Amino acid sequence: MPGNLIGKGGSSQVYQGCLPDGKELAVKILKPSEDVLKEFVLEIEIITALHHKNIISLFGFCFEDNNLLLVYDFLSRGSLEENLHGSKKNPLEFGWTDRYKVAVGVAEALDYLHNRCAKPVIHRDVKSSNILLSDDFEPQLSDFGLAKWASTTTSHITCTDVAGTFGYLAPEYFLYGKVNDKIDAYAFGVVLLELLSGRKPISSDYPKGQESLVMWAKPILNGGKVALLLDPSLGNNYDPDQIERMALAATLCIRRAPRARPKMSLVLKLLQGDAEVTKWARLQVNASEGSDMLDDEAFPRSNLQSHLNLALLDVEEDSLSMSSIEQSVSLEDYLQGRWSRSSSFD
Incomplete structure (x- = not known):
């Protein structure tokens, strides 16, 4: 067995x-x-x-x-993670067309969970290893072990036990345990960055300060230099319009402030090529980032250190919880992308 x-x-x-x-x-x-x-x-x-x-x-x-x-x-091709980073990695087989197909399919799944099923659901663990692929690269979102019914009466629910996977955790969830559909949008943005760049969300293979995919990609995206982000294995075999739309979607989804992230229904329309939504997304991305800050004063800061420690915990399991936290790291170091135990991100 x-x-x-x-x-x-x-x-x-x-x-x-x-x-x-x-x-x-x-x-x-x-x-x-x-x-x-x-x-x-x-x-x-x-x-x-x-x-x-x-x-x-x-x-x-x-x-x-x-x-x-x-x-x-059972899905024969395994997970998106395996196809991008692992044992099933084959750039000739998993090219741009199929990557874009995966992005649209997962966006459809999340739009359904948040907006189209009888009772809205927050997945809470969207990541490349939880996206399974069929023979023709049709994606299926899997592992609902952390999923929750969304609140229909309040803007968010607060979890005392933060669980998920570091690299995909939205800041407001990671720092304050605040959960609504925008945490799935953030994690989906990280998946889009993986599809664009071929890089893992967290990796110690890169220079200090660039271990985090989000922290590395943000200035590139904000500078409009999307070409610097692209997976070299793609070569020139991609659709520039689709690249732009995926980059726009990723930029909006990984914004720090949940209110600045779009609903998945809009992200889906953007990826599907809706002209009005694409125009809107360009305006949003070009607008000032000044409002893209967490509303810190709205949340108690008492558990901030323990939430930060969670991200640095040296564990083998990919699902983390707020138990057995020993290591200490400052907020400043976390936000600047500096980690003292980068070996835990292998």
């Missing part, structure tokens, strides 16, 4: 399985605890309410040998 392991998270492992008729499946096994049981029930509750071509389908679930099992369809 270890040979069939295809992924693992903080409290789960995912194995490839096969039915007698040959159908391939992905089996997520969770080690039960009181919290995990609640997450298991919520994940089933949410995923069974969703029906969209770009969202993974739940095949079944069970409780067996003191293990919680979720069974999903």
Whole structure:
């Protein structure tokens, strides 16, 4: 069975399985605890309410040998992360057309979650390893283990336990535990930067201060020098209009202030080539960035240090929580992209 392991998270492992008729499946096994049981029930509750071509389908679930099992369809090409950065990386196979197809498909999935399903959902863990690809690179958003029902009565909900993946965490969520659909938009912006640049969200392979994809890309995007951002493996094999639209979408999605980020419905229209929305996006990007600041005074700062420490925690799991935090880092160092334990980002 270890040979069939295809992924693992903080409290789960995912194995490839096969039915007698040959159908391939992905089996997520969770080690039960009181919290995990609640997450298991919520994940089933949410995923069974969703029906969209770009969202993974739940095949079944069970409780067996003191293990919680979720069974999903298996997608042959693996994750976007594997195809961009890992074992399945092949620039000749995964070119610009398919990258753009992935971007549009994931935008459709998020627009559906936020605006078009009966009860809005916040995914909370949008990242390239949670975007699975079919044979023809049709994406499916997966892993709803951290997902929450969105509040329909307040502008946001506040989580005392910040969970997610460093490099994709929106500042207001990372610093203050503030959650609404704009945290998914931010994480999607990071995914767009991965598709454009071929770089990981966090990597110690780059010079000091450039380990963070967002911090490296922002000045390039703000300076209008998108060509400097592009994955060299693309060569000249891309559509310049699509590059512009994806760069505009990424620029708007990774803005620090949640109010400055667009709704996913607008991001989708932008990626689909809507002329009016493209014009609007150009104006937004060219407008002053002065308002793009977090509303610090609106939030208590008491937990700021522990939230910052979370990002620097040297862990193997890709899902983080606010437990066992030991390391100390200053806000100034974090914002300037300086980390004292860059080895944890390998």
